[in-house]
Amino acid sequence: MNNRKIDPQDALDYHSQGRPGKIKVVPTKNTKTQRDLSLAYSPGVAEPCLAIRDNPEDVYKYTAKGNLVAVISNGTAVLGLGDIGPEAGKPVMEGKGVLFKIFADIDVFDIELNANDVERFIDVVKALEPTFGGINLEDIKAPECFEIERRLKQELKIPVMHDDQHGTAIISAAALLNALELVDKKIEEVKFVVNGAGAAAIACAKLYISLGARKENILMLDSKGVINATRTGLDEMKQEFVVDTPLETLEDAMRGSDVFIGLSKADVLSQDMVRSMADRPIVFAMANPNPEIGYDEALAARPDVIMATGRSDYPNQVNNVLGFPFIFRGALDVRATQINEAMKLAAVRALAELTRQPVPDMVNMAYGEKNMTFGAQYIIPKPLDPRLLTAVAPAVAKAAMESGVARQPITDWEKYHQELSARLGLDNYTVRVLNNTARKDPRRVVFAEADNAKVLKAAQIVKDEGIAIPILLGNESKIRQILDDNSIDLKDVTIIDPRSEAMLETRIRYGEQFFEKRYRRGFNIYEAKKIMRERNYFGCMMVENGEADALISGLTRSYPDTIRPALEVIGLEEGVKKVAGMYIILRPQGPLFLADTTVNLNPTAEELADITLLTAKEVRQFNIEPRIAMLSYSNFGSSRTPEAMMVRDALQIVKDKDPGLIVDGELQASMAFNRDILKESYPFSPLIDGEVNTLIFPNLAAGNIAYNLLMEVGGFEVIGPVLMGLKKPVHILQLGSSVRQICSMVAMAVMDAQVKCSKK
């Protein structure tokens, strides 16, 4: 399991670096020409204005309203941090905006209000109704949140949901139903302790009651203890949960209880209290960012516990992120006037049911798991599961229609499913798959340029994230100085200086081995030993000897200088005649693999075929079926020039060697991405049945120019160059790569090592 620590400075840097904050506004229409601007603004803009005046419903047709949600807070109950005020709450609200976008393609304006007074808050939000398709109330403290939500639901015609109440209630209810099934207990019979009597706790308790829990079986506690009949001055909501009991403290309440629901604050539940629970207890410690009791502590106290927290770094994350994006997606898509009980219960059922379905490989990979299946460690789907959108949103939309609150019913459900799938942003998914695959079996990676602050920062991150075990090459005192100067915490890392006296014997051993490999290729024994002072040669020898699993280099050196030692020391994979380089372009609709971008100037047909097959193998490592376009300036024989014919010949060789591969060519890049035209003009092509995800270029100039343009002009994030065809993993960075790019390359190297190197 990963327990990744977050360095507070990293969190601050993440938010402050580049454009401050986490979100920006992006136009969705062309704005290039004067005409575009005349349409976007005056005079053209008057037309939609008049259309909406005549038919107010057209606001959904001509503006962003229908896909725009306001995340609104006054900062009075931010996570479990308390009343820290609207400005301090803004990073959380921006964060919610990010989650709405990446999980459900919903646009968000986060709005932080200086309004602690209930009436003022309600007035402001009511005045915002024309702008938004929905209102997500967030981190507003109890009891004010109840009145605010009640009134806004009553007075607005767009869906309003206080996420801390209902989002949390929905997700925890789904997890609870699943956990109860696993421990074979009935919701009607179990004894609950609900710690917290605020927004989230009250809503959870109410939803559990609507699912069958008995009110008299729920002991609720606030900061003053059990809400029993002796308590005075309770607000209306707490009064509903008064139980006639002599019990007063959490310790009293926990004894013999079946279910603990924590929506209060960190570290208030002790191991002894967990020990005092009934058989096979259920503990949902959901306070954020730190739970009422840690996951490991609870399990240590009671190995039979089913445990969940609100955190992403442990199994069973019960967090409202599993709900709000998908619930609002369904509500917006049928233009629901509210989010009612039927819609909430539909979301509960959809989530509970999804947990029992087989987990797709991509989700297992994204979490570094082999095979998650319904059980004590998997009682609720994972937030990165792309099926959440297609499971929860339609269930909510259907319930809205059936309960009569949908103003625009869906008629074609299959089409709706397709639209939902197309909305998913998969760009970060590739990075997650990469990191989590690496994390499953982290390997020793040699950093040949460890006297560089960026490299050291990357080494720290991959170490902390459990992606790799770094080995640093270079002068130790120089490296320690850079670590100190940059406050990089890499204390327990191995540092090796190939030039040091201590490494003399190793240098001699490596030198002799190298001489054996190269003695008829320009090296005498003296040169072979001397060259081992070079970090790239020394590092490659470590990998060759199994004393490390992969090498990363090239940030500060030219490509040929870095690739040469790898070729001379490690050499080519069996059956491969030449190495090649691949870039991965991270697009919202999924990764695009490009080759050869770095090595082969003008490949022959045989060489291009080899590049294609190497690339296909690499793409499959991502669990992605390659769909390959072999590019040229000609379409299927429309030009008979030698360059175009070379690609055709290469295609034939590829097909002979791997008949099952989905590949076609030669074709132009635009044709590869226009399936309708391809279908119309070349219906024979196997590429008409799905999106192309891999591009093979006819020569280095084309490949290299293409990836650079995509990166610089297209603005895409890229990973690469991934060196393909070496016997063991050596990966060469681009000059000046960012820390993020270095980390991705390290993960790539580890993934490569998992395939190519047996574990030592």
Ligand SMILES: NC(=O)C1=CN([C@@H]2O[C@H](COP(=O)(O)OP(=O)(O)OC[C@H]3O[C@@H](n4cnc5c(N)ncnc54)[C@H](OP(=O)(O)O)[C@@H]3O)[C@@H](O)[C@H]2O)C=CC1
């Ligand atoms: N995992 C998830 O998805 C979610 C988690 N949460 C977490 O739940 C917690 C509460 O959030 P929310 O309901 O919005 O906040 P509220 O401010 O509305 O409620 C907080 C409640 O916790 C009670 N409380 C404080 N200290 C203790 C204590 N020592 N013992 C028992 N109760 C205590 C308060 O008591 P009193 O009434 O006496 O002040 C209050 O009832 C936060 O940590 C938040 O991060 C919230 C939403 C979603």
Ligand SMILES: CC(=O)C(=O)O
């Ligand atoms: C998750 C969330 O909304 C909270 O902790 O407040």
Ligand SMILES: [Mg+2]
């Ligand atoms: Mg919240």
